[in-house]
Amino acid sequence: MSAVVARPSERGVRGWLRANSAGRVGAVIERGFRVVGAQNWIIIVSGFFEPVFYLLSMGFGLGGLIGTVTGPGGRPLSYAAFIAPALLATSAMNGALYDSTWNVFFKLRFAKLYQAMLSTSLGPLDVAGGEIFMALFRGLLYAIGFTGVIAILGLTTSWWALAMIPVALLIALGFASVGMALTSYFTTFQQMDWINIALLPMFMFSATLFPITTFPVGVQWFIMALPLWHGVELMRQLSVGVFDGSSGVHLGYFLIMSVLGVAFTTRRLRSLFLR
Amino acid sequence: MPVIEARELVKTYANVHAVDGISFDVAPGESFGLLGPNGAGKSTTMRMIGGTTRRTSGTLLVNGLDPETRGPEVRASLGVVPQTDNLDPELRARDNLIMYGRYFGLPYSYLRPKAEELLAFAQLTEKAGEKVDNLSGGMKRRLTIARSLINEPSVLLLDEPTTGLDPQARHILWDRLFRLKEAGVTLIVTTHFMDEAEQLCDRLIVMDGGLIVAEGSPASLIRQYSTREVLELRFGSERNAALVDRLRGYADSIEPLPDRVLLYTDNAEAALAKVKADGLDPVTSLVRRASLEDVFLRLTGRSLVD
Numbered sequence A: 001m002s003a004v005v006a007r008p009s010e011r012g013v014r015g016w017l018r019a020n021s022a023g024r025v026g027a028v029i030e031r032g033f034r035v036v037g038a039q040n041w042i043i044i045v046s047g048f049f050e051p052v053f054y055l056l057s058m059g060f061g062l063g064g065l066i067g068t069v070t071g072p073g074g075r076p077l078s079y080a081a082f083i084a085p086a087l088l089a090t091s092a093m094n095g096a097l098y099d100s101t102w103n104v105f106f107k108l109r110f111a112k113l114y115q116a117m118l119s120t121s122l123g124p125l126d127v128a129g130g131e132i133f134m135a136l137f138r139g140l141l142y143a144i145g146f147t148g149v150i151a152i153l154g155l156t157t158s159w160w161a162l163a164m165i166p167v168a169l170l171i172a173l174g175f176a177s178v179g180m181a182l183t184s185y186f187t188t189f190q191q192m193d194w195i196n197i198a199l200l201p202m203f204m205f206s207a208t209l210f211p212i213t214t215f216p217v218g219v220q221w222f223i224m225a226l227p228l229w230h231g232v233e234l235m236r237q238l239s240v241g242v243f244d245g246s247s248g249v250h251l252g253y254f255l256i257m258s259v260l261g262v263a264f265t266t267r268r269l270r271s272l273f274l275r
Numbered sequence B: 001m002p003v004i005e006a007r008e009l010v011k012t013y014a015n016v017h018a019v020d021g022i023s024f025d026v027a028p029g030e031s032f033g034l035l036g037p038n039g040a041g042k043s044t045t046m047r048m049i050g051g052t053t054r055r056t057s058g059t060l061l062v063n064g065l066d067p068e069t070r071g072p073e074v075r076a077s078l079g080v081v082p083q084t085d086n087l088d089p090e091l092r093a094r095d096n097l098i099m100y101g102r103y104f105g106l107p108y109s110y111l112r113p114k115a116e117e118l119l120a121f122a123q124l125t126e127k128a129g130e131k132v133d134n135l136s137g138g139m140k141r142r143l144t145i146a147r148s149l150i151n152e153p154s155v156l157l158l159d160e161p162t163t164g165l166d167p168q169a170r171h172i173l174w175d176r177l178f179r180l181k182e183a184g185v186t187l188i189v190t191t192h193f194m195d196e197a198e199q200l201c202d203r204l205i206v207m208d209g210g211l212i213v214a215e216g217s218p219a220s221l222i223r224q225y226s227t228r229e230v231l232e233l234r235f236g237s238e239r240n241a242a243l244v245d246r247l248r249g250y251a252d253s254i255e256p257l258p259d260r261v262l263l264y265t266d267n268a269e270a271a272l273a274k275v276k277a278d279g280l281d282p283v284t285s286l287v288r289r290a291s292l293e294d295v296f297l298r299l300t301g302r303s304l305v306d
């Protein structure tokens, strides 16, 4: 038999796109919207109410005992107004990670949905892009709902609070892109528990429920290196419209995290989908 | 130009050589079969053709393109029936066809009538609005097969397509495949049904342990690896093996199976007469033409007692 002379494949970005995308991310999104209605509404609704319940029980219940705490710019803030933005940041993180890890892993390994998609002319980039878009769309709905709730409860004092919605999306993008890349390393559901093990303390200690100054300086530095703290602080500043130099750092943190996360996922794309 | 050109294809999982250096060509319009025992590497080969599994080494061209670097373009003209159904459980039967077509970028104006036609072919018109989970196993299989035709592929990859189908559904599928073949569609089929392989395939390869152990048309493989006729004798499971030595003189080769003994000979009637004349009294006996099944047994089964 004669040797096959493969045409040299295109290099660079164009070649990479040809290998990984049909430019049809829209079809994956179309499917996403089609099944939203058919999905388990309990899960969707619970995703919305979880932070609301936290807010009502801790913010107002516990808040009654605590009174006021020091908010951005040293201003006094009711305890409910203190934790509300933090809960929004946390719920954006949790939703994005759930969608990009558990959900992706399930569809990959058990529902075999991605295998079916990838036996059409879709490429892994189309699938990943569509799924991240759907995760962000769900995040958007939750963010609008929760921002509305805290506005109605009078826990925001500035029009800047509206910017909490796009910032929630940015937080979600940062976590979803990193989460999807991490999922490419997982082979069992158990391994995903590691993510949960990391998440709970991050939620507890990232200045969500009490100010970071409670901790010794060394611990503070550690917390300040973690992403959630930046999300929490930025949200808190937006809710009252008080900013300082750190605001740019917080925003920059998530911009960089998103860029790196998307690059990381892109690199792992073929390992994730084409085993 | 061949539709598929594979040279020294290798796929290695952690420590398994699933495919261990195979080369073959498939011509346009040909029906090409992949046979082999469980774990031979057939499905892995299929997945490499579709570009959904990365190969470890070797070259592969499908319609002149490398599925690894041009996957979306290669798959645009491919129809895939995977070994295990992967229908979308969150969509109803009809929507499974339509959404799948959307992944190919096909417009609704084309997809709506096409979906109805394929539902009729799969005999699922009545179940069009049913959730996939509520379909029986065979119905799911039929829907998966129908789905693979939504983009009118020029190359159809069928990984054990008829597993789980009742005889009627199987014949409807065969009929459709013959018509697709007439229309010039290239078929790549794996199956464990030798009659199916004999019916459907112009040419086939037999794989074992990731290697090609034989290649040719069904008729030429039978000629090459079997005698013209086969005599099947049953003495009861206790005695089958015990009698192998005594049967040795009656045939070119002997294959003892748990439930029967196969005697390969060009004249099975004559062999049967001799066996009976010598006082061996089989419980049942059957004279038949050699089939692909015999080739398969010989190539991949237990070693022959010659």
Ligand SMILES: Nc1ncnc2c1ncn2[C@@H]1O[C@H](COP(=O)(O)OP(=O)(O)OP(=O)(O)O)[C@@H](O)[C@H]1O
Pocket (backbone or CB within 6 Å): A275, B013, B014, B016, B017, B018, B019, B036, B037, B038, B039, B040, B041, B042, B043, B044, B045, B083
């Ligand atoms: N994802 C995987 N990870 C690890 N090993 C795999 C994987 N897929 C297949 N294998 C191994 O590769 C070998 C070939 O598998 P393959 O599915 O190609 O066989 P097959 O010929 O299709 O068999 P069958 O007739 O049972 O469908 C087997 O030893 C199998 O265990």
Ligand SMILES: [Mg+2]
Pocket (backbone or CB within 6 Å): B042, B043, B044, B083, B159
């Ligand atoms: Mg298989």
